[in-house]
Amino acid sequence: MSAGAQDAGGTPADVVAPRPVVAHERVAxxxxxxxxxxxxxxxxxxQVTREYLDHPGAVAVVALDDDGRVLLLRQYRHPVRAELWEVPAGLLDVEGEPAQAAAARELHEEADLAADRWDVxxxxATSPGATNEALRVFLARGLRPVPEAERHTRTEEEAGIEARWVALEDAVALVLSGALHNPSAVVGVLAAHAARAGGWASLRSxxxxWPYRRGTLPA
Structure with a gap:
């Protein structure tokens, strides 16, 4: 193992360690x-040549209500030709927007919800051999409905979103049985279950x- 692959205590930890880029071009x-x-x-x-998708990054939200249920949304995803159950999520496509603000916007737009408490x-990294997409999953609690007059008008695939509340432990079972495949939902549900089992001690502000967000990484 290289020296940079672990911290002083010997625990494996990822490190930002860019290699020099000799040439760069946009293929498409x-x-x-x-x-x-x-x-x-x-x-x-x-020297090696690598092609990858240059992606703005994204955020996702595990919305957990007072009864310990997580919100899942069903949405059509054309690349995999499937209707997937997901957690609210969206792109970091507003320049300079804080990740938590983007997550709150997605929760509002996709689920008609606001939250009083936010934690990381x-x-x-969704597929680090193929894209630089970084994804941050937030835990949202203290949920409340967005007033009807302030709700977002959903279009395209989002117009057909179906919402369902599922007990967190049941959502874990769905992941492990192979019923859920969306990466944000899979990672988020398992992380939320582990964090709750640890008394939420692992949550971050x-x-x-977030050193892996695009625009933060060295060129």
Whole structure:
């Protein structure tokens, strides 16, 4: 194991350790993300070419009510040709917007809910060999409905969203049985269950550092 792969106590921990980019080009531009190609200097005279999706990043919300139920939303996802049960989520596509504010916006728009308490539940890279997408999952509690006059008008795939409240332990069983596949839901549900079992001691503040968010990583 390389020296940078663990902290002083010997516990494995990811570290930001960019290699020099010798050349960079945009291969194809998309509506949400681009396909880019980098020539990367790995050191020792070795260079490699890597193509990946340059993604703005995203946030997701495990909304947990006072009865210990998590909100799941059913939405059609065309790339996998499936209707998936998910947690509220969305892109970080507003320049400079704090991640928690984006999460609150998505909870409002997709679920007609607001929350009084926000914590960071877990962070992950969705597919680090293929995209730089970073995703932060928040835990939202102290839920309350958005007034009818302030609710968002949902369009496209979001217009058909179906909502269902599921006990957190039942949601875990759905994940482990293979009934749920959306990565934000899978990671978020399991993380929430583990965090609750630990008395919520693992939760981080809503503005906790997030070094893997695009724009934070070194070029």
């Amino acid at each position: 531009a998309g509506r949400i993300f681009d396909l880019v190609r980098d020539v990367v200097d790995l050191g020792g005279g070795e 539940l877990v962070d992950f 809503a503005d906790a550092p």
